[in-house]
Amino acid sequence: MHTILQVQNLQTQFRTYDGLVYAVNGISYSLNEGETLGVVGESGCGKSVSVLSIMGLIPQPPGIIAGGQALYHGSDLLKKSQDELRHIRGKEIAMVFQDPMTSLNPVLTIGFQISESLQLHMAMNAEQAQQRAIELLEMVGIPQADRALHNYPHQFSGGMRQRAMIAMAISCMPQILIADEPTTALDVTIQAQITDLVKRLREEIGMAIIWITHDLGIIAGLAHRVIVMYAGFIVEHAGVDGVYDNPRHPYTVSLLGALPRVDMSREERLVSIPGMPPNLIGLPKGCPFAPRCTFVVEKCRQENPPLTPVEPNHEIACWVDVRTGGLR
Amino acid sequence: MATTSEALPGTVEDTLATREPLTPTQLTWRRFRRHKMAMFGLFLIVLLIVYAVGGSFVFSEEYANTTDRTLTGGLLHGPSLQHPFGTDPTGRDLLARTIYGGQISLLIGLAAVLVSLVVGVTIGALSGYYGGWVDSILMRFTEAMLNIPQLFLLIVAAKYLGDKVHNFEAFGREFSGSVIVIIVIIGFDSWMYLARIVRSQFLSLKEQEFVTAARCTGTSNLAIIAYHILPNSVAPVIVNATLGVANAILTEAYISFLGLGVRQPTATWGNMLENANRYLETAPWMWFFPGTLILITVLAINFVGDGLRDALDPRTMVE
Amino acid sequence: MSDEILVRVENLKKHFPIRRGILIQRQIGAVQAVDDVSFDIRRGETLGLVGESGCGKSTTGRTMLMLYPPTAGSVKFNGQNIFQSKGRRLMAIRRQAQMIFQDPYASLNPRWTVNAIVGEPLWVHGLVKGRHAQTERVQELLKLVGLNPMYVNRYPHEFSGGQRQRIGVARALASNPEFIICDEPISALDVSIQAQVVNLLEDLQDKLGLTYLFIAHDLSMVRHICDRVAVMYLGKIVELASRDELYDHPQHPYARALLSAVPIPDPKAERKRQRIILTGDVPSPVNPPSGCRFHTRCPIAVDKCKSVEPEWRDLDSEHWVACHLAQ
Numbered sequence: 016m017h018t019i020l021q022v023q024n025l026q027t028q029f030r031t032y033d034g035l036v037y038a039v040n041g042i043s044y045s046l047n048e049g050e051t052l053g054v055v056g057e058s059g060c061g062k063s064v065s066v067l068s069i070m071g072l073i074p075q076p077p078g079i080i081a082g083g084q085a086l087y088h089g090s091d092l093l094k095k096s097q098d099e100l101r102h103i104r105g106k107e108i109a110m111v112f113q114d115p116m117t118s119l120n121p122v123l124t125i126g127f128q129i130s131e132s133l134q135l136h137m138a139m140n141a142e143q144a145q146q147r148a149i150e151l152l153e154m155v156g157i158p159q160a161d162r163a164l165h166n167y168p169h170q171f172s173g174g175m176r177q178r179a180m181i182a183m184a185i186s187c188m189p190q191i192l193i194a195d196e197p198t199t200a201l202d203v204t205i206q207a208q209i210t211d212l213v214k215r216l217r218e219e220i221g222m223a224i225i226w227i228t229h230d231l232g233i234i235a236g237l238a239h240r241v242i243v244m245y246a247g248f249i250v251e252h253a254g255v256d257g258v259y260d261n262p263r264h265p266y267t268v269s270l271l272g273a274l275p276r277v278d279m280s281r282e283e284r285l286v287s288i289p290g291m292p293p294n295l296i297g298l299p300k301g302c303p304f305a306p307r308c309t310f311v312v313e314k315c316r317q318e319n320p321p322l323t324p325v326e327p328n329h330e331i332a333c334w335v336d337v338r339t340g341g342l343r
Numbered sequence: 344m345a346t347t348s349e350a351l352p353g354t355v356e357d358t359l360a361t362r363e364p365l366t367p368t369q370l371t372w373r374r375f376r377r378h379k380m381a382m383f384g385l386f387l388i389v390l391l392i393v394y395a396v397g398g399s400f401v402f403s404e405e406y407a408n409t410t411d412r413t414l415t416g417g418l419l420h421g422p423s424l425q426h427p428f429g430t431d432p433t434g435r436d437l438l439a440r441t442i443y444g445g446q447i448s449l450l451i452g453l454a455a456v457l458v459s460l461v462v463g464v465t466i467g468a469l470s471g472y473y474g475g476w477v478d479s480i481l482m483r484f485t486e487a488m489l490n491i492p493q494l495f496l497l498i499v500a501a502k503y504l505g506d507k508v509h510n511f512e513a514f515g516r517e518f519s520g521s522v523i524v525i526i527v528i529i530g531f532d533s534w535m536y537l538a539r540i541v542r543s544q545f546l547s548l549k550e551q552e553f554v555t556a557a558r559c560t561g562t563s564n565l566a567i568i569a570y571h572i573l574p575n576s577v578a579p580v581i582v583n584a585t586l587g588v589a590n591a592i593l594t595e596a597y598i599s600f601l602g603l604g605v606r607q608p609t610a611t612w613g614n615m616l617e618n619a620n621r622y623l624e625t626a627p628w629m630w631f632f633p634g635t636l637i638l639i640t641v642l643a644i645n646f647v648g649d650g651l652r653d654a655l656d657p658r659t660m661v662e
Numbered sequence: 663m664s665d666e667i668l669v670r671v672e673n674l675k676k677h678f679p680i681r682r683g684i685l686i687q688r689q690i691g692a693v694q695a696v697d698d699v700s701f702d703i704r705r706g707e708t709l710g711l712v713g714e715s716g717c718g719k720s721t722t723g724r725t726m727l728m729l730y731p732p733t734a735g736s737v738k739f740n741g742q743n744i745f746q747s748k749g750r751r752l753m754a755i756r757r758q759a760q761m762i763f764q765d766p767y768a769s770l771n772p773r774w775t776v777n778a779i780v781g782e783p784l785w786v787h788g789l790v791k792g793r794h795a796q797t798e799r800v801q802e803l804l805k806l807v808g809l810n811p812m813y814v815n816r817y818p819h820e821f822s823g824g825q826r827q828r829i830g831v832a833r834a835l836a837s838n839p840e841f842i843i844c845d846e847p848i849s850a851l852d853v854s855i856q857a858q859v860v861n862l863l864e865d866l867q868d869k870l871g872l873t874y875l876f877i878a879h880d881l882s883m884v885r886h887i888c889d890r891v892a893v894m895y896l897g898k899i900v901e902l903a904s905r906d907e908l909y910d911h912p913q914h915p916y917a918r919a920l921l922s923a924v925p926i927p928d929p930k931a932e933r934k935r936q937r938i939i940l941t942g943d944v945p946s947p948v949n950p951p952s953g954c955r956f957h958t959r960c961p962i963a964v965d966k967c968k969s970v971e972p973e974w975r976d977l978d979s980e981h982w983v984a985c986h987l988a989q
Contacts, residue, residue, distance in 0.1 A: 174943060203924055206925075211939055232882070232927045236935075270853060275885060275886035278926055280906060287857040287861050367817060560783045
């Protein structure tokens with residue numbers, strides 16, 4: 016499998032009135048051609064900030080990319096200028112965000128926005144771009160695409176807008192699609208339509224996807240590999256079956272235990288993780304999850320465990336073996 | 344047994360347990376303090392108040408209103424050691440007059456805003472909360488008032504009512520009744536803007552979930568208006584009222600300049616300017632000092648108003 | 663869960679008028695948010711009300727407590743029709759029927775202390791005498807919901823979302839209600855905090871004998887906490903059954919599509935899944951489709967569905983459906 020994106024030791028911080036916020040603290044992963052990587056975590060874990068950092072979309076100041084590399088086909092995105100990034104963004108690496116209302120320009124028609132991208136990146140003329148835009152809208156399942164071209168974003172429903180965003184994103188046949196919580200604000204039946212669409216498109220286009228969400232249900236159906244983030248660190252990294260059938264990090268275990276299922280009735284109480292999400296100001300000594308962990312031992316409070324393999328194709332950042340409760 | 348979320352070390356909750364509670368007011372003050380211009384404006388205002396109030400312990404009112412018989416070569420003199428701001432054509436010390444005049448000008452500024460607050464907030468609150476025909480009637484009335492040209496209203500009212508109120512005593516001073524008239528006129532001329540602001544605040548706040556929650560609890564409409572919504576609408580009201588003080592002072596200045604304001608012998612910065620009218624070039628100190636004081640006051644209030652506007656910005660209210 | 667009916671909703675309608683006009687406003691149409699909805703809630707049970715956005719579930723909850731003036735129908739609480747109650751009787755009902763709101767940030771007055779917020783029902787209903795008594799009772803309530811009673815004088819902005827939601831729960835409990843409507847109480851919270859709050863709600867139900875109407879769009883959570891579930895679509899209830907009955911044997915095509923669309927956190931289950939993908943968007947509640955409102959998107963609709971509204975019938979011991987084709 017050919018690696019197209021390699022992130023190494025990415026660190027991002029923010030300067031605020033209350034102090035330095037450590038949003039992303041040395042994460043590393045790679046993305047292979049055609050593969051879908053799920054990035055899971057709750058709010059504040061750094062999942063969005065990490066991809067925005069890679070794409071150069073973090074304003075600096077107050078943000079600071081404090082270290083690391085993001086190698087796209089060998090060259091480091093973090094070292095590129097905004098001009099160079101503009102050529103890559105939209106064309107080779109496309110993004111879809113959670114709220115299409117704020118990512119789409121409300122005073123321009125959908126057709127115009129898609130054509131603009133096509134003319135810019137694919138060097139098409141206006142007529143070719145319009146034709147292609149209609150094709151794209153049809154591809155994403157927007158009915159009466161030739162008329163939809165002339166509509167404004169507010170005339171679409173939430174689901175349709177998200178489809179339009181996807182149409183724009185795939186218009187230049189990107190190698191990587193980064194989707195940051197694209198279905199969180201949508202109803203569940205619309206969400207199913209969109210994930211279905213994305214699955215179809217990734218077959219047709221062969222693009223790799225980074226899908227960011229807090230919803231462990233969606234990831235189970237979409238991703239090939241999963242990374243679980245907490246407080247700016249990766250705590251577990253494995254294939255999708257590995258994470259769900261055999262979670263080895265206490266946070267992942269608790270997170271899965273906190274989820275009810277629609278296909279079976281659970282009589283036991285949901286696992287609730289005691290305490291609250293961590294304060295990101297200042298790096299903790301030791302493991303960031305230690306204050307809330309049921310498997311915590313003294314070593315956890317002293318030293319932050321690195322991400323190490325626990326089984327083939329399965330890494331965790333933990334000193335403890337959750338199956339026994341003792342040290343690994 | 345209820346699930347607990349006790350303070351665990353290193354979490355946000357831990358700091359919650361140990362830190363002193365910060366009221367929204369304290370938070371606002373902290374944000375205000377970061378504004379250098381606003382703090383400077385506040386400092387100036389404090390100085391001005393010390394000047395106007397403290398100064399009255401240095402000079403008596405009688406002194407401010409009496410001709411200085413020791414002056415030689417006419418009564419109109421420029422700044423000198425004995426009269427640092429000079430004298431007016433009747434030989435009265437201008438420094439002392441600006442002190443007492445300042446008291447009146449500031450008083451008028453504050454009192455006029457108070458009047459407009461009472462009227463504007465009441466009308467705006469009722470209008471915004473109840474809506475329907477109450478809103479329609481009150482708003483049409485407000486708009487009608489807005490359509491009357493301000494200057495026209497002020498001039499007419501001042502001309503006909505200015506002499507009708509008797510002189511009165513307060514704070515150990517005697518005031519011309521025209522002070523009350525001016526306060527009321529300015530107040531009644533500026534409540535409309537407040538009413539609209541308060542109304543729009545109420546329109547949006549009454550849809551907030553905490554208001555729905557209060558209705559669900561069974562809280563009465565009056566209690567909701569007074570205790571729930573009003574405290575949350577103070578932000579633009581404070582800003583508007585602060586700037587309104589500056590506006591009232593300026594308005595008083597130009598009504599008095601037109602000769603329709605506070606009557607003699609009570610001094611205000613405005614009617615001192617009016618006295619200076621005939622001496623614009625020959626005795627510039629007559630308009631320079633009161634004029635500068637007005638300028639400083641208005642500027643200082645505007646700086647403070649700007650700082651308040653930023654400090655009270657609702658977007659930063661919810662941390 | 664007993665058989666005694668605590669709340670009876672009959673033919674509830676809530677239409678929001680759409681008005682146009684400059685001087686005089688005329689009504690030219692209405693958003694039919696809730697259209698002829700009926701159901702019972704038994705003492706001690708948790709009834710789930712589910713559906714997607716715009717189906718009318720939140721509007722139903724709020725209209726039940728007269729937070730919106732109802733258009734038609736009745737809601738009887740312990741036999742008393744809340745819509746016909748005024749003054750003292752209305753206050754008595756309000757004491758017994760409370761609500762927990764969705765948005766932990768907007769549902770607490772930012773300028774009030776926790777003491778004032780949780781204590782408001784106490785002084786509105788005259789349940790305590792004096793500040794000291796109020797503070798004591800508030801501290802008891804905070805302990806009950808798992809918050810440190812030291813926090814009485816703090817302000818909402820100092821708390822996290824999950825803690826604020828607990829404050830909202832404490833407020834709802836202050837008047838010792840029998841019945842609580844939970845209007846999407848966990849939608850705005852992180853996954854790990856959702857579990858905390860749901861566990862709390864279950865504990866309180868056991869401890870205090872509460873009855874809940876649980877309004878939500880998260881079908882997985884509803885399966886976990888509810889005894890019976892009602893599914894709404896475009897202002898109408900399309901199916902109502904006991905929990906396992908509904909989830910394992912849904913009869914209405916919309917309920918089936920809805921359940922098949924919910925993601926399962928289990929890759930093997932996801933791979934085996936047969937999803938029923940609905941086409942198109944939800945129609946506008948201003949102009950709902952004729953006949954069965956679902957017919958425009960229904961995969962098995964026939965001619966009758968376009969013109970005749972389906973009857974609400976009991977298929978099999980308290981499994982109610984509104985569909986021409988259900989057996």
